[in-house]
Amino acid sequence: MILAFFRSQSTQLLIKSITTVSFISTLCGVAAYLVNKSFWAAFCLGTAVQFIAGYVVSVITANDYKSAVVKAELDKLEKLSTIVNCAYCSTPNVVTFLPDEVPSIVCDKCQNVSSVKLHFTVARTTTSVDTMTTTLKEPQKNHNIQY
């Protein structure tokens, strides 16, 4: 179980991140120590700056990821949508078919709820008929006929 914890991708990512932050902070600390003999102040400042920068980057990338996921979901739903007429006033309305919901529409014009019935039919898929290939032959010349 402990081995699985250390093998999980998020744990390895966390260890990699902590290692990188520590390494960069240590470099900052060593540079500050060489300049004015204060390692820990630069180390802590470097860690804080990386933490804030990492937070900002993660918020931006999370927002981009969320909007990309929402766009992909909307594109999927668009394929499952169609336009049906309201049962009360015949105004065209867009209905989206979701697999786990009974489809219904609230009319944009009269606000009445119409239920949408789905009707599936099946048909055989057509296969191509074997076509007969014809080859043209030379007309046979019968040389045996004598006149």
Ligand SMILES: [Zn+2]
């Ligand atoms: Zn209506």
